[in-house]
Amino acid sequence: MKIGVVTFPGTLDDRDAQRAVRLAGGTPVPLWHADTNLHDVDAVVLPGGFSYGDYLRCGAIAAQAPVMQTIIEKANQGLPVLGICNGFQVLVESHLLPGGLIRNENQHFICRDQTLRVENTSTAWTNQFQLNEEIVIPLKNGEGGYIADAETLKRLEGENLITFRYVDVNPNGSMNDIAGLRNAKGNVVGLMPHPEHAVEAGFGPDMPEAMRSGVDGLKFFTSVIHSLVNA
């Protein structure tokens, strides 16, 4: 399975996302922001970091990049796309997911191991989780406060599109504790925390069993491979 990982000017976690794809058994394919060609990939990851200085709004200029025009078109046809952190911001600015992300409520950049509840497992990126499973993956952002108007929130809750919710601590003031969302088809998922940093024992978050042993992020990538194999 070929999984594309986009690099924008300012992307930080593209190499980590490529490594996560590899550890899950896929073949990572680097994609370039200025290239409209997706090189026949079966899925796409929009990784975290920054893009175009995050000028105007985080993800706003990236959403206009040549590669995104192809990704938006294919995502609307069912191509699995995962947006992590800045990638989630790019997805909302591309209107592939609703709402917006604003500066954290307390104004601070936050970096912590974060517990999330998986509230929807019928997506390309979460089918290997158990419903309501609690997972721990790193969170690191300055602009992770999820907001949407009352009508959108009602629709997200009613149509069961909220895929991840913060547990114990709402680190950034996100409405309804929203950490991540899916689209109606379930091929597009975006979240602020970073699954690609929790894929290999020794390099993941601290867990009760052992330091840095957390690998809960790996299932995002095995999920997409599973959904592609069974497609």
Place this chain on the structure above:
Amino acid sequence: MPKIIVEVMPKADLLDPQGKAVANSLNRKGHTEITAVRIGKRIELHYDETPTEAQLEEAKAFAADFLSNGVIEDVVAVTVEA
């Protein structure tokens, strides 16, 4: 220089953490009569010649779908400055 000026503000009912921090600071400096601060953006588009009506309409369109995000912001004015 002829310009089109686009003014964007965070939506009134949404939290503006930046404005809140500035309001707190002003209150601390003794300006306790200030009850709130909200911070938006002024975007200047420069032209060689005075923008036409059509160019103003174009600017209004991309102000709404690119220069602002309707979920979190409102375009409060798009004006020509000759």
